[in-house]
Amino acid sequence: MPLSTNHRVLYFFRPPPAASFADHLEETMRRIHDRVAGLDVHKKSVTACAECFDGKEVRTEKARFATTARGVRELAGWLEARSVSRVVMESTGVYWKPVFYGLEDRVEVVELVNAHHVRNVPGRKTDMADAAWLADVAAHGMVKASFVPPQPIRELRELTRYRKQQIRMRVQEIQRLEKLFQDAGIKFTSVASSVWLKSSQAMVAALIGGERDPAVLALLAKGSLRNKTEALTEAMENRWGDHHRVVAERLVAHIVELDAAIAVLGTEIARRCEPWAHEIELLCTVPGVGARIAEVFIAETGGDMSVFATAHHLASWAGLAPGNNETAGKAKPARARFGNSTIKATMIEASKAGTRADGFLRARKARIARRRGPNKATVAVARSQMIAIWHMLSNDEPWQDLGADYNLKRRDPRHQVNSHVAQLQKLGYQVQLTPQA
Numbered sequence: 001m002p003l004s005t006n007h008r009v010l011y012f013f014r015p016p017p018a019a020s021f022a023d024h025l026e027e028t029m030r031r032i033h034d035r036v037a038g039l040d041v042h043k044k045s046v047t048a049c050a051e052c053f054d055g056k057e058v059r060t061e062k063a064r065f066a067t068t069a070r071g072v073r074e075l076a077g078w079l080e081a082r083s084v085s086r087v088v089m090e091s092t093g094v095y096w097k098p099v100f101y102g103l104e105d106r107v108e109v110v111e112l113v114n115a116h117h118v119r120n121v122p123g124r125k126t127d128m129a130d131a132a133w134l135a136d137v138a139a140h141g142m143v144k145a146s147f148v149p150p151q152p153i154r155e156l157r158e159l160t161r162y163r164k165q166q167i168r169m170r171v172q173e174i175q176r177l178e179k180l181f182q183d184a185g186i187k188f189t190s191v192a193s194s195v196w197l198k199s200s201q202a203m204v205a206a207l208i209g210g211e212r213d214p215a216v217l218a219l220l221a222k223g224s225l226r227n228k229t230e231a232l233t234e235a236m237e238n239r240w241g242d243h244h245r246v247v248a249e250r251l252v253a254h255i256v257e258l259d260a261a262i263a264v265l266g267t268e269i270a271r272r273c274e275p276w277a278h279e280i281e282l283l284c285t286v287p288g289v290g291a292r293i294a295e296v297f298i299a300e301t302g303g304d305m306s307v308f309a310t311a312h313h314l315a316s317w318a319g320l321a322p323g324n325n326e327t328a329g330k331a332k333p334a335r336a337r338f339g340n341s342t343i344k345a346t347m348i349e350a351s352k353a354g355t356r357a358d359g360f361l362r363a364r365k366a367r368i369a370r371r372r373g374p375n376k377a378t379v380a381v382a383r384s385q386m387i388a389i390w391h392m393l394s395n396d397e398p399w400q401d402l403g404a405d406y407n408l409k410r411r412d413p414r415h416q417v418n419s420h421v422a423q424l425q426k427l428g429y430q431v432q433l434t435p436q437a
Contacts, residue, residue: 031140041092048079061082076102080107113145149301156273156295157299167262174196186240187234207238214237285399310390355378355381360404364380365380365381
């Protein structure tokens with residue numbers, strides 16, 4: 001019976017014998033580290049595989065340890081007994097942290113790698129197999145380690161991220177207060193710009209105290225809201241009940257508590273950021289970047305731009321670089337790459353603030369928004385800010401705005417003339433150009 005096309009293809013690409021294939025693999029993938037270990041980390045346990053190469057053969061040993069402090073010490077002793085000089089582990093949630101921190105002072109090199117970059121062969125998914133694969137990855141230098149900042153930066157990062165959570169929680173509580181107002185028929189935000197102003201705080205305190213008269217509540221307005229007494233009187237007409245009072249008491253108390261916590265965290269963060277005062281001063285010259293955003297940037301990156309080979313490496317690490325999706329020579333739409341979500345959100349916040357004032361960033365957002373929409377334009381501006389910051393910190397230079405007409409100046413005037421002439425001709429005009437004297 002004649003062979004099918006599939007059979008002929010398989011026969012044509014038949015792999016060489018096992019021995020020659022192993023020799024070929026060894027020839028193409030040279031071992032660059034002799035004593036390595038791979039760690040498959042979980043919540044309660046960590047599986048270790050050590051590979052020791054003596055120049056002739058590879059000796060492999062495997063063991064399992066607890067992730068408690070005692071277990072990590074035993075793991076460190078086990079690695080030291082085998083003279084392991086390089087350890088590779090995956091970043092599994094937050095469970096890698098106690099193991100990584102416990103080994104970084106006991107082992108010469110400890111590397112954290114992206115789990116997507118070291119996927120094992122499908123169908124062989126066990127803890128021991130994963131640890132052995134990570135050891136092989138470490139021995140051949142097949143993957144690049146992720147950025148793990150030094151301990152002072154890690155401590156600062158913990159504080160800034162917790163402050164961000166407190167700020168987010170405060171915003172949520174204020175939103176719940178607005179929902180409570182709407183449920184009670186109070187339309188305060190139809191007159192004022194925000195639900196949490198000095199005027200609204202005084203009115204909520206009066207409502208909690210038992211006051212229900214809209215006219216009396218409207219008289220508690222402060223500042224420019226005093227000129228809207230009539231509108232406030234109509235807006236403060238309410239169906240305020242006892243259950244509203246109970247919820248409002250807790251909301252106000254929680255918001256006040258969060259304000260105090262944010263202030264304490266801000267003071268501690270500012271104290272810890274004193275060694276980077278000059279870098280923060282440079283960062284604050286970027287439009288849209290204030291002291292808080294600068295502190296987050298230092299906490300996430302460490303302020304040392306030498307860690308990132310180029311400005312584009314920094315933008316890619318932050319998740320602000322465009323993705324690649326090209327096949328058959330055609331580039332297709334691709335979303336931005338995944339990266340550090342905290343610094344990405346912070347830089348997008350800076351991007352929105354920086355484009356409010358006239359200058360290069362606002363003009364750049366307008367140009368991109370016409371083609372790609374406002375959201376992609378915001379990410380593109382954040383990437384421009386990130387690239388500029390890398391150069392600023394690397395060269396110790398402040399922000400220098402290129403001006404709103406930067407891109408116009410770079411264009412060839414002849415192209416602009418031809419473009420305008422073509423547009424007029426499409427509208428039915430005959431154009432004759434005469435240069436000025």
